[in-house]
Amino acid sequence: MGRKFIVAECPSCGQYFAAALSKEPSCPRCGEKLNSNGLPKNIVGSWKTAAKIVQRKQAEKTGENYNPMGMYTKTEKFESVIQSFRESKGVSVSDILKKAEKVGLGQDWVLKRLDYMEREGMLVRRRGGVEFTYL
Numbered sequence: 001m002g003r004k005f006i007v008a009e010c011p012s013c014g015q016y017f018a019a020a021l022s023k024e025p026s027c028p029r030c031g032e033k034l035n036s037n038g039l040p041k042n043i044v045g046s047w048k049t050a051a052k053i054v055q056r057k058q059a060e061k062t063g064e065n066y067n068p069m070g071m072y073t074k075t076e077k078f079e080s081v082i083q084s085f086r087e088s089k090g091v092s093v094s095d096i097l098k099k100a101e102k103v104g105l106g107q108d109w110v111l112k113r114l115d116y117m118e119r120e121g122m123l124v125r126r127r128g129g130v131e132f133t134y135l
Ligand SMILES: [Zn+2]
Pocket: 010, 011, 012, 013, 014, 015, 027, 028, 029, 030, 031, 032
């Protein structure tokens, strides 16, 4: 079997991180040594999957709080907008804004979100638009 990886929220600094599965992983952000047994975590089979989960969890945290009523969070709505562009190579920002508006997302929020995703390497700006790197 290949190596396993965990995704967990560091109780010390509150950031999500991915690490190789071990008894005592340490948080890559603050260096805290953690006890894997008492830590709520996801265990996954690839680093890529782990990194994706970390991105999603961090995004949920910085975006909107999860709504316990089962409503879609802003982040989830926006993700569905992005997924609808899966087939296109480059997407113009105005197309994204138009679609996002239909699901009730404000322009300011979307623009901030795009900035955030650019910083996280989830999208790159191209002439006249953006391309999502993880689709
Ligand atoms: Zn930490």
